[in-house]
């Protein structure tokens with residue numbers, strides 16, 4: 101373990117470099133192979149805990165593994181029951197992921213707290229920093245188990261979820277040294293919680309495009325998914341005249357383009373046709389049936405509704421013209437979660453204090469805030485990532501951007517007054 105404590109005074113860029121060094125060290129706790137693979141309740145998860153504990157202790161927090169596999173660092177005020185600000189992110193990664201998705205939001209606030217401590221700054225409220233065990237949901241078909249535990253929304257059936265080897269989440273937690281039956285006691289008291297702040301890499305190209313180091317997140321996107329079934333008529337691909345065909349695949353192709361045009365023309369709406377199945381899927385048969393998925397995401401419910409209606413109208417028009425029958429079934433829907441105004445304003449003030457532009461953007465991905473908003477107000481700060489790349493071994497941030505984000509968090513913490 102490198103012994104890189106924070107100096108009492110620090111030059112510009114110095115904290116950012118320490119941050120990157122720490123994240124390099126954390127990345128060593130991984131399955132073999134490219135990038136970082138650190139799944140929930142794995143050996144790598146177990147082995148990275150002492151490193152995070154060291155960071156927590158240096159920040160003046162007492163680390164403790166909770167019943168849900170979260171490593172929680174608490175300051176004495178938080179332990180004594182004072183109103184507490186929770187910060188943190190997830191320790192787990194996707195398979196062959198990067199060094200920053202998740203772990204940045206653990207290491208960065210701890211370094212900010214350590215730097216404040218070195219400057220003898222005392223905060224008038226409690227602090228907790230959490231390294232959530234599971235956010236990505238890679239090992240078990242569950243996500244956000246860690247943050248759901250804090251919000252009190254883990255249900256017993258979620259503990260029965262099994263990994264590909266048939267090990268249940270309950271068994272994995274027990275082997276990991278946790279007591280899953282005590283998960284209900286992990287739930288925080290909303291009256292004692294000030295809010296939840298997560299620092300995360302952007303995982304997209306917008307900040308790079310704006311040439312800004314950081315951005316304030318307005319909302320975590322709402323998501324809906326649909327399954328479209330198009331039925332035409334199978335037929336001999338050689339003997340059926342072109343004008344007599346009801347080719348479901350040609351119809352689907354036109355629909356995919358119509359969806360793309362609509363998405364290109366609508367601000368704050370993104371989406372994808374990601375999966376397509378063709379029946380009978382044979383080289384010399386006119387496709388009789390095609391099923392495909394549509395996913396729509398927007399931070400605004402009204403925009404998502406507009407998108408859904410416009411897509412439906414466009415698809416029905418194509419189906420009618422091509423003599424196809426169409427069924428559209430909604431398979432999944434999750435509302436957008438807004439970040440709290442006071443959090444955005446406080447982050448904005450902190451950005452101004454550090455001399456950084458404080459533009460806002462929405463998150464197209466889900467994060468721990470989705471679960472934490474059931475407990476408390478949430479806020480998020482995005483840090484620019486190289487080429488907008490994430491969930492990839494080449495995921496990267498710069499030391500300068502890390503430094504700026506640390507200073508913003510320090511300013512945020514210092515100006516925050518408990519209501």
Ligand SMILES: [Zn+2]
Pocket residue numbers: 190201202235300467
């Ligand atoms: Zn993440």
